[in-house]
Amino acid sequence: MTILDMIRGADSEDKIYALLTAYINALRHSENGEHVDQRLLDLPISGEADLHARLAVVFVALDIASKRLDNDMLVVYKEALAIVASALHRIHTLENNLHSLRGQNDAHSISNGTACGGV
Secondary structure, eight states: OOHHHHHHHOSSHHHHHHHHHHHHHHHHTSTTGGGSOHHHHOSSOOSHHHHHHHHHHHHHHHHHHHHTTOHHHHHHHHHHHHHHHHHHHHHHHHHHHHHHHHHHHHHHHHHHTOGGGOO
16 A cells, blocks of 8 residues: 555544655655755645645646656656645545534534524
8 A cells, every 4th residue: 555545545634644744754765855845845744735835846846857857856746746635635525524524413403403502
């Protein structure tokens, strides 16, 4: 199972951030780690806005590596793109599932008369 598979199957944001931290630490120590944009490697990760910023860094780095015909870095940044984008997608999916469950619970409470102080 790859880190990408684990992120896609993660059942909490905490697990996603832990997996991303492990990925970043592995990337730092990889053969090409010294050539990776430092903004992608900074820890800790401080939430969704941070992940969006890292995604922007990856897009710029992909463009630069592509123009330089740097195949090694293209591979690194394509992997980073897949991992960071999948993490954001999974976080949004978990949030949407949580909101749906809350909505169902609210609707159930209303239909049972337990919402708003009902008995």
